[in-house]
Amino acid sequence: SYERLQLFYSARFLTSSQTWVRIKLVKRVTPPTENIKSVLTLGTLLIAYPLGLLLMWKWTNWPLPVKLSIALLPLTLLLLLLFGAVKLGTIIG
Incomplete structure (x- = not known):
């Protein structure tokens, strides 16, 4: 039963870490505040x-x-x- 418990917990850990990674990736792709910041910075520069x-x-x-x-x-x-952004976009897309 100990081995079964260990397996269960390792599986739980794996799935939770996978979802965490997925959330991290999704958040990294489109953070709205970052977009606003970059637009403002670009506008200021322009x-x-x-x-x-x-x-x-x-x-x-x-x-x-x-x-x-x-x-x-x-x-x-x-x-x-x-x-660079276009290259990265094609790699991700």
Whole structure:
């Protein structure tokens, strides 16, 4: 009877851990607060970044390559992020 009990509890543990993992995965896929946060962050970046660029362009006398590299840095990062997200989406999907 002890072995049977042990089997029962190990089975219970396995199923509960599986459901826990499943819940974790589902939660990780679509947390609504994270989406809101990311949208807000993106919006802020979209507004603040061009303003910053404009100010940099007007008020600094840095050489053109430096200005261009600063201007294109977030764009490349964004492209990399998007590419990564698409890759991840295809892997998950």
